[in-house]
Each structure stands twice: as C-alpha cells, then as structure tokens.
Amino acid sequence: MSGHEVDAFIVTSSANRYYLSGFSGSAGTVVIGHGEALLFVDFRYTEQACEQAPDFEVILYRDELWTAVANRLSAAGYKKVGFESKQVTFASHVEMQKKIAASLVPIADLPEKQRAVKDxxxxxxxxxxxxxxxxxxxxxxxxxxxxxxxxxxxxxxxxxxxxxxxxxxxxxxxxxxxxxxxxxxxxxxxxxxxxxxxxxxxxxxxxxxxxxxxxxxxxxxxxxxxxxxxxxxxxxxxxxxxxxxxxxxxxxxxxxxxxxxxxxxxxxxxxxxxxxxxxxxxxxxxxxxxxxxxxxxxxxxxxxxxxxxxxxxxxxxxxxxxxxxxxxxxxxxxxxxxxxxxx
Ligand SMILES: [Mn+2]
CATH class of the missing domain: 3.90.230.10 (Creatinase/methionine aminopeptidase superfamily)
Structure with missing residues (x-):
C-alpha cells in the first residue's frame, strides 16, 4: 500500500477477502487502513464474520454499503484510497465515486501477488x-x-x-x-x-x-x-x-x-x-x-x-x-x- 501511496485499500473480491480476513461468507467488504482492518458485512453475516475474522473490526451496515464505508473513511481522514481495479465493476465504481470523498486509486494484483507464494x-x-x-x-x-x-x-x-x-x-x-x-x-x-x-x-x-x-x-x-x-x-x-x-x-x-x-x-x-x-x-x-x-x-x-x-x-x-x-x-x-x- 505504501508503494501505491494510498491511505487505505478496499477489497471486494471473495478470494482476496477470504485471504486477508479468514471470512468465508459470499458478501463482505474489507478495508485495510493505517493500523486498522475493517470488515463490512450485512445482517446475514455478522455472527460468522466475528467468528472467522477475529483480527478485524466487523461493521454491520444496514442500508447502503458505500455510505457506510465512506463515513468510516472520512472519519479516519483518508485522502487516497485504493480499490481492486480488476475486480470492481464499472457500476460499483460509479457508486463508490458518488459516495466516497477520498480520491479512488486503481490498484491491480496487490493481494494477488502475496497469494502467489503459499505458506x-x-x-x-x-x-x-x-x-x-x-x-x-x-x-x-x-x-x-x-x-x-x-x-x-x-x-x-x-x-x-x-x-x-x-x-x-x-x-x-x-x-x-x-x-x-x-x-x-x-x-x-x-x-x-x-x-x-x-x-x-x-x-x-x-x-x-x-x-x-x-x-x-x-x-x-x-x-x-x-x-x-x-x-x-x-x-x-x-x-x-x-x-x-x-x-x-x-x-x-x-x-x-x-x-x-x-x-x-x-x-x-x-x-x-x-x-x-x-x-x-x-x-x-x-x-x-x-x-x-x-x-x-x-x-x-x-x-x-x-x-x-x-x-x-x-x-x-x-x-x-x-x-x-x-x-x-x-x-x-x-x-x-x-x-x-x-x-
Ligand atoms: Mn490448468
């Protein structure tokens, strides 16, 4: 992340989400920031997320994902935020841009490069x-x-x-x-x-x-x-x-x-x-x-x-x-x- 000069990185793809957090649900959004790891989930997954991702702060959002993410990013004062350019759809990107005040930086293959070497x-x-x-x-x-x-x-x-x-x-x-x-x-x-x-x-x-x-x-x-x-x-x-x-x-x-x-x-x-x-x-x-x-x-x-x-x-x-x-x-x-x- 420091190489890309971003304050935070948003992860929406399922393989990267699981790799970083351990949460295996089919929907959820990870945000890695300065010294914080957040996992946004809806009502269906709160319990599972808390259980599987103990190192993450699990945030239940009730209405709209990107509003919840945007509020948290603003509160932290993040100016530049990365997203997975190969994973985010055009429609999601439009939504993200509407809600998120920070500038969005496209980043490709960041967790993917880590994933290449297995533990x-x-x-x-x-x-x-x-x-x-x-x-x-x-x-x-x-x-x-x-x-x-x-x-x-x-x-x-x-x-x-x-x-x-x-x-x-x-x-x-x-x-x-x-x-x-x-x-x-x-x-x-x-x-x-x-x-x-x-x-x-x-x-x-x-x-x-x-x-x-x-x-x-x-x-x-x-x-x-x-x-x-x-x-x-x-x-x-x-x-x-x-x-x-x-x-x-x-x-x-x-x-x-x-x-x-x-x-x-x-x-x-x-x-x-x-x-x-x-x-x-x-x-x-x-x-x-x-x-x-x-x-x-x-x-x-x-x-x-x-x-x-x-x-x-x-x-x-x-x-x-x-x-x-x-x-x-x-x-x-x-x-x-x-x-x-x-x-
Ligand atoms: Mn093959």
Missing part, C-alpha cells in the same frame, strides 16, 4: 487436494468405455471427487475426445467417446477452499503412430519444464523450456496457451508461466505445468501437473502416470 498451511491443503486427483484419475480410467458421452465421464469424475470430500468442482470439467481434443477448453459435451480416440480430461476440485487442477490424455482401444508421436512430444516438453524450472527464473523463461522443445519439432504454432499458472484460492492465479510473463518464480509458489498440442481437424494432447517450487527446483504434487495409457 505452510496453504501448501498442506493444496498437497492434500492434489493427491486426491491421482485416485480419481485411476478410477475414471477404469470407468470410461467407448459409447459413453463426454458428459457421462465428467459427471462421474466430479461425483467421485465430491463423495471423497471435495467441496465442489473447481471449474466445468474438460473432456475432449477425438477431434474435440483440438479445443484446449473443450468442456464435456454430448459427443460419444469412440475406439481409437485420444481423450483429454482436465479436472480439479476445491478442498478447504483451495483449488486443484490436473490434465491427462489417454487413448481408447488403439493408437496411431501420429497419436503416439504427438503424445511423446508433449510429454518431453513437460519433462523439460519439470526438470528445468528453478526459483529465480521468470514465467517467460519457464514457459520457454517447454515451448522451445515443441517449436524445434515444428509444433510451436499448435501450443497456443501459456505453460501454466498459479493455483490456490482460485484455479487460475499468479504467477503466470507464459511468453509474456516477467513474474519471478519463488520458492513456495504452486503452479501448473501444462504443455499441449492442439491440431485443428485432428485432435490434441495436454498433460498438466501441479507443482511446488522448492529452493532448487520443482516438487510434483500430482503423480498420475505420464506414459500414454490405452484403455
């Missing part, structure tokens, strides 16, 4: 969650048969994880078979899965509010030479990244470890997304591992490594693991087999 408790939660995905993958390999729809597989996978303690799916699952494999975000459809196809599944769930994320591609019945070639290439690119990533590197340098391998083989144009992203309270968070990311990787960050090749009119392969950045490299948190499995 021990967060690492424990993420490790436990990631471990659950391996069992689920093994289960779904045993379940999937030709003739099922992609949606059948997605539903079974989500049900399995939730029965075993997940709070909910972290995102709509991707089950992309055959030609649909060319769509990196091919959410499960009514398409029937057939013999001879590659199937990419990308899934994860929340455990104690922390997200998990993993992808595997497997084959049904038989494989062609090209399917094996593309698979091996992606797997090699993944290995280059897993072996090469070190703290101190930038997200761009990490991305290049895998990307250069695919480029050398002539597949660079088919890897149209970044190598990975941070995972935590949100499935996609900082740091980004991509050609445009200057984020410096640090010990304690948890990221995905997920190279892929997507060929329109043919299909695709993606392999994604979650990994903890350690003092000298990476520790994989998902450990499902990486050789091409044919079921």
């Amino acid at each position: 021990k408790r967060e690492i424990d939660r993420l490790k436990r969650g990631a471990g659950e995905l391996d069992g689920a993958y093994e289960y779904i390999l045993g379940y999937t048969r030709p003739g099922m729809t992609e949606k059948d597989v997605a539903l079974e996978l989500e049900t399995y994880l939730r029965r075993r303690g997940a709070e909910k799916a972290a995102f709509p699952y991707i089950v992309a078979s055959g030609l649909r494999g060319a769509m990196p975000h091919g959410v499960a459809s009514d398409k029937l899965i057939s013999e001879g196809e590659l199937v990419t599944i990308d899934f994860g769930a929340l455990y104690n509010r922390y997200a998990t994320d993993m992808t595997r591609t497997f084959a049904l019945g038989s494989t062609s030479r090209k399917q094996r070639q593309v698979y091996d290439l992606v797997n090699e690119a993944r290995l280059k990244a897993a072996e090469g990533i070190k703290p101190g590197m930038t997200g761009r340098e990490a991305d290049a470890l895998a990307r250069s391998h695919l480029e050398k083989a002539g597949y660079g144009d088919y890897f149209g997304h970044g190598l990975g992203h941070g995972v935590g309270l949100e499935t996609h968070e900082l740091p980004l591992l991509s050609p445009r990311s200057e984020a410096v990787l640090e010990e304690g960050m948890i990221v995905t490594i997920e190279p892929g090749v997507y060929i329109p009119g043919w299909g695709g392969v993606r392999l994604e693991d979650m990994a903890l950045i350690t003092s000298n490299g990476l520790e994989l948190l998902t450990e499902s087999p990486l050789g091409l499995i044919i079921i």
Whole structure:
C-alpha cells in the first residue's frame, strides 16, 4: 500500500477477502487502513464474520454499503484510497465515486501477488487436494468405455471427487475426445467417446477452499503412430519444464523450456496457451508461466505445468501437473502416470 501511496485499500473480491480476513461468507467488504482492518458485512453475516475474522473490526451496515464505508473513511481522514481495479465493476465504481470523498486509486494484483507464494498451511491443503486427483484419475480410467458421452465421464469424475470430500468442482470439467481434443477448453459435451480416440480430461476440485487442477490424455482401444508421436512430444516438453524450472527464473523463461522443445519439432504454432499458472484460492492465479510473463518464480509458489498440442481437424494432447517450487527446483504434487495409457 505504501508503494501505491494510498491511505487505505478496499477489497471486494471473495478470494482476496477470504485471504486477508479468514471470512468465508459470499458478501463482505474489507478495508485495510493505517493500523486498522475493517470488515463490512450485512445482517446475514455478522455472527460468522466475528467468528472467522477475529483480527478485524466487523461493521454491520444496514442500508447502503458505500455510505457506510465512506463515513468510516472520512472519519479516519483518508485522502487516497485504493480499490481492486480488476475486480470492481464499472457500476460499483460509479457508486463508490458518488459516495466516497477520498480520491479512488486503481490498484491491480496487490493481494494477488502475496497469494502467489503459499505458506505452510496453504501448501498442506493444496498437497492434500492434489493427491486426491491421482485416485480419481485411476478410477475414471477404469470407468470410461467407448459409447459413453463426454458428459457421462465428467459427471462421474466430479461425483467421485465430491463423495471423497471435495467441496465442489473447481471449474466445468474438460473432456475432449477425438477431434474435440483440438479445443484446449473443450468442456464435456454430448459427443460419444469412440475406439481409437485420444481423450483429454482436465479436472480439479476445491478442498478447504483451495483449488486443484490436473490434465491427462489417454487413448481408447488403439493408437496411431501420429497419436503416439504427438503424445511423446508433449510429454518431453513437460519433462523439460519439470526438470528445468528453478526459483529465480521468470514465467517467460519457464514457459520457454517447454515451448522451445515443441517449436524445434515444428509444433510451436499448435501450443497456443501459456505453460501454466498459479493455483490456490482460485484455479487460475499468479504467477503466470507464459511468453509474456516477467513474474519471478519463488520458492513456495504452486503452479501448473501444462504443455499441449492442439491440431485443428485432428485432435490434441495436454498433460498438466501441479507443482511446488522448492529452493532448487520443482516438487510434483500430482503423480498420475505420464506414459500414454490405452484403455
Ligand atoms: Mn490448468
């Protein structure tokens, strides 16, 4: 905050609100000021907020949030107040400007940058969650048969994880078979899965509010030479990244470890997304591992490594693991087999 020269910072997004305060309700506004931490909630959440955020002064507002916030900011004499520029809607900003006398300063990624480096408790939660995905993958390999729809597989996978303690799916699952494999975000459809196809599944769930994320591609019945070639290439690119990533590197340098391998083989144009992203309270968070990311990787960050090749009119392969950045490299948190499995 001092770097942005603001007297206070308003937090409205749920992940940042929970991260800073511990309050898990679905509505509430955090204000961090000089030596004070405030949590504005409505009638529904007063009791829960007091219980979950003991370090915060909980303020119940009865009429209008921004009037309550504005009164408190004026009383403290704050002149410049930051807000989350990537989270606040245009309509909210108009409301804030109407009510708040201080000048509003747009700030991006302030708690998000802190969130990128996990503490021990967060690492424990993420490790436990990631471990659950391996069992689920093994289960779904045993379940999937030709003739099922992609949606059948997605539903079974989500049900399995939730029965075993997940709070909910972290995102709509991707089950992309055959030609649909060319769509990196091919959410499960009514398409029937057939013999001879590659199937990419990308899934994860929340455990104690922390997200998990993993992808595997497997084959049904038989494989062609090209399917094996593309698979091996992606797997090699993944290995280059897993072996090469070190703290101190930038997200761009990490991305290049895998990307250069695919480029050398002539597949660079088919890897149209970044190598990975941070995972935590949100499935996609900082740091980004991509050609445009200057984020410096640090010990304690948890990221995905997920190279892929997507060929329109043919299909695709993606392999994604979650990994903890350690003092000298990476520790994989998902450990499902990486050789091409044919079921
Ligand atoms: Mn991912």
